[in-house]
Amino acid sequence: MNKVNKIIRRDLNLSILTGVTMLVLLWSAVFFGDAMYSLKNIQSMTFQIPEFGFLALAMMLSNMIGGIDLSIIANANTVAITSAYILNGQWAFGMTGSARIVAAVAAAVIVSLLFGLLNGVLISRTSAPPLIATLGTMTLFQGIGMAVTGGASVGDIDKGFAQMGKATLMQIPLIFWLFLLTAVILGTVLSKSKFGRKLYLYGDNPTASRFSAIDNDKMCICTFLLTGVLAGMAGLIVLSRVNSAKVGYGDSYLLQTLIVCVVGGIDPNGGKGRVWGVLIAVVLMQILSSAFTIMSLSPYTKKLIWGIMLVLVLGLNYALRKYTNRMELRKSLKEGC
Numbered sequence: 001m002n003k004v005n006k007i008i009r010r011d012l013n014l015s016i017l018t019g020v021t022m023l024v025l026l027w028s029a030v031f032f033g034d035a036m037y038s039l040k041n042i043q044s045m046t047f048q049i050p051e052f053g054f055l056a057l058a059m060m061l062s063n064m065i066g067g068i069d070l071s072i073i074a075n076a077n078t079v080a081i082t083s084a085y086i087l088n089g090q091w092a093f094g095m096t097g098s099a100r101i102v103a104a105v106a107a108a109v110i111v112s113l114l115f116g117l118l119n120g121v122l123i124s125r126t127s128a129p130p131l132i133a134t135l136g137t138m139t140l141f142q143g144i145g146m147a148v149t150g151g152a153s154v155g156d157i158d159k160g161f162a163q164m165g166k167a168t169l170m171q172i173p174l175i176f177w178l179f180l181l182t183a184v185i186l187g188t189v190l191s192k193s194k195f196g197r198k199l200y201l202y203g204d205n206p207t208a209s210r211f212s213a214i215d216n217d218k219m220c221i222c223t224f225l226l227t228g229v230l231a232g233m234a235g236l237i238v239l240s241r242v243n244s245a246k247v248g249y250g251d252s253y254l255l256q257t258l259i260v261c262v263v264g265g266i267d268p269n270g271g272k273g274r275v276w277g278v279l280i281a282v283v284l285m286q287i288l289s290s291a292f293t294i295m296s297l298s299p300y301t302k303k304l305i306w307g308i309m310l311v312l313v314l315g316l317n318y319a320l321r322k323y324t325n326r327m328e329l330r331k332s333l334k335e336g337c
Helices: 002-010 012-032 039-064 072-087 097-126 130-149 159-164 174-192 194-204 206-211 216-242 253-263 275-294 299-336
Strands: none
Touching: 012 275, 012 299, 039 072, 039 174, 039 194, 039 216, 039 253, 039 275, 072 097, 072 130, 072 216, 072 253, 097 130, 097 159, 097 216, 159 216, 174 194, 174 216, 174 275, 194 206, 194 216, 206 216, 253 275, 253 299, 275 299
């Protein structure tokens, strides 16, 4: 029993999240049965998780350094639009087949890196609050996409690329395995590497980070470069899955990524959080989203529920912090006696 208590107290947020997720899984099995856990629905969920999951990882990184990235959706859509124009031949410059696909992916990486670099430089060099800076770049990226497309969707992409979004391995989409692999690599880098330790220190205390010979500006830029690439990957996945790109696709994901990060134990003030918490939170959100679809809830009702969830989780996190601080104070007083 003591071992169980130690495991739970080691990361109270993660333990509570795991328990809630298991309860939701059980609840959905009881009330929805095969409608939720049929092979067809499970495959549908694993097709949807990667695009949302990459956006959640991008938001997580910006939160871990005490910031926020409101531009991730606009980034993903603009990257998808750029790639779509290459894949449908309009910007292909005579390339065909696999060469066109490679060019589209390369363009996506370059554009997403440029967007991330702009965010990082704007925040680090001008000391602009991340909320204001990324709100501005979000509008900029949306404006670029709107100017290029005129508000229309861009489709008729290369069939070879479209098949990549539908390919499966062991009846699970390849894009889902790609998301899991990326999450494992990112989690390992954050927990085991020097870069990860620097990022946690920078997010927790920028002043202490600077006095520890860490280049805060460089850390900020590198972090937003990563968020840009992750958002760009989400854009490519959306493009391969729906075979078109458009400004404004997935706008509701912005609120949901914020909820996932808070539910997953990421501290918006920076310096705290784990990829595994975000992974569990993404699964929880997808199960709830599928349940809402089965219940035929309207988009407005869904937004109301997501908003209520965000407020409740913020309140719960505040109560947990107060409880943890009180327990630590009691422990230190006992040891002092």
